[in-house]
Amino acid sequence: MKLNALREQRSTKVASMKALVDKAATESRDLSADEIKQFDSLKVEERTLASQIERAEYMSDIERRAAGEPVSGAPASDLDKLAGSVLTIKVIQAQMNGTPLDGAEAEYAKEAERRSGRKAEGAFIPFKNLERRANTTTTASDLVGVDHRATDYIGPLRESLVARSLGVRVLSGLVGNVSIPKYGNGLETGWVTEGQAVPEGVMGFDSVTLTPRHVGGKTEMSRQLIQQSAPGIEQLVREDLSFLIAKQIDRAIINGSGLLGEPLGILNTAGIQTAEMPDTWLEVLAMLEKLDDVEIANGRWLTTAAIRTLLAGTEKVVGSGSGFLYQGGSLADLPLVTSKNVPAKKLILGDFSQVLLGVWSEVDILVNPFAEPAYSRGGVQVRAMATLDTAVRHAQGFVVATGA
Structure with a gap:
């Protein structure tokens, strides 16, 4: 067997x-x-x-x-x-x-x-297990009993976590520091006459590095919720824990500072292409041209809801009836999504598969039933931590527009 x-x-x-x-x-x-x-x-x-x-x-x-x-x-x-x-x-x-x-x-x-x-402080669970959120029996009382509707749970409003859904490459099972060779410059070529020496060049290389960085958070769950609820609570507990980790990962991928243990995000990576915030169709096409010039074809847009609203209200050619810059979920026929993790007045165009997310540790879950103030309320404190890092393979694969 x-x-x-x-x-x-x-x-x-x-x-x-x-x-x-x-x-x-x-x-x-x-x-x-x-x-x-x-x-x-x-x-x-x-x-x-x-x-x-x-x-x-x-x-x-x-x-x-x-x-x-x-x-x-x-x-x-x-x-x-x-x-x-x-x-x-x-x-x-x-x-x-x-x-x-x-x-x-x-x-x-x-x-x-x-x-x-390495030995987990609590217990490892699969990184991909963390997908949704939960709270207590006070806010989810229908979960205790036979006839509950876990799928109808109403959680608080919060920002979308979208960076990984845009195509970020995940490298799992890492152990030591990671250094990935990166092409720098190559051979010189050109036309020559008979007997003339061909152009000579020296191949150059760079590298992209990933170093373990730790992210985590704590949440409180009621003892009654964990002990008495039906199996459907599993989905809700995952959601509570995942938000602690996923929010920080999403923000780090987009705008990580690279300081104080935080990964370096897209917006702070050296070599990212820049542009002015487009308010005409030609300026949108100019941003696309910047990607075309570096052989990037898999572009997608990421911005704030406010910028999307402005784009949706701006005609391609004023008064011509030619449509708006953003319509039908896309800008210049490329998907556009929004996130509160994008800073104000920023519009990102790029190939998000150029971003690497390195994972060293599965999510480590540690329960502390004696931590205050959870203990006094009869609840338990749950801490979730993970070890990972992010890096951009080719900075030229992104164009960031800034402006009003």
């Missing part, structure tokens, strides 16, 4: 045992004779599966050594499948109750530690 299938079976057995114990605890009683029999049977099966997993992992390591591959745990494909089974809420509950992780959560955390080469 495949390793991943064994892991899934073991996780199912563990979940079944937990369901029996939780049911008895909810009804304030001990396990019945039939339930004890079921529990003991599941325990034997879980231990058998654990032994099979250990043997399968050992054989997998041997096979990779024989093939000359690095032995660093489960293959990437298996780790990705395992990541899909990890529940953030189970990691938080285990830390809050002082119990060890089990199932997919334990296996993923162990593998992530092995791959990153």
Whole structure:
């Protein structure tokens, strides 16, 4: 049987045992004779599966050594499948109750530690697990019980996180500092007559570097929310934690200063092309021309809602009925999106695949049930941290317009 299938079976057995114990605890009683029999049977099966997993992992390591591959745990494909089974809420509950992780959560955390080469302060969860937000049972009371509607949860208004959706390249599984060779200048070429020497040039190279930088934040969650809510709360807890991390990553990609541990963003990268804020069709085309001149064809626009409004109210040619600069979701037939993370009076045109996002650490979740003021309110404090950096491969791939 495949390793991943064994892991899934073991996780199912563990979940079944937990369901029996939780049911008895909810009804304030001990396990019945039939339930004890079921529990003991599941325990034997879980231990058998654990032994099979250990043997399968050992054989997998041997096979990779024989093939000359690095032995660093489960293959990437298996780790990705395992990541899909990890529940953030189970990691938080285990830390809050002082119990060890089990199932997919334990296996993923162990593998992530092995791959990153460091011990998590709390427990690692998949970086891509963080997607949405949650709060407390006071603001999400319908989540406690059977008939809840997690998908209808109404959260607070907040800025859009868009930089990564524009095509930023993500480099995961990094260990040391990263230096990526970058083409500088190349050979000289030209036409020559018979017997004449061809032009001589020297190839030059540069590099793009990525250095681990740490980002994190804390949030408070009610104990009741974490302990009593139905499984749909998982999506909401992810959202609460993700916003702590994603907002900072988004802002760093766009406008990071490069100082005090912060990554260097697009707007502060040396060599970015500049322009005046366009208010005519010809000035828009002039910005596009700047990208064409450096062989960049995959351009997209990023700006503020205020600038988008101005562009949407400006005719291409005044009084001609030729349409407006921004209409139908695009400017000059290229997609335009807005974000509050873009500074005022800035319009960015560029190929966002020129941005690298290097990830050294999975998101590290640490629960502190004794931190004030959460402790006094019966809640728990949850801290999320990640280690990453950003860099722009070719600064000429961006044109930034500034003005009123």
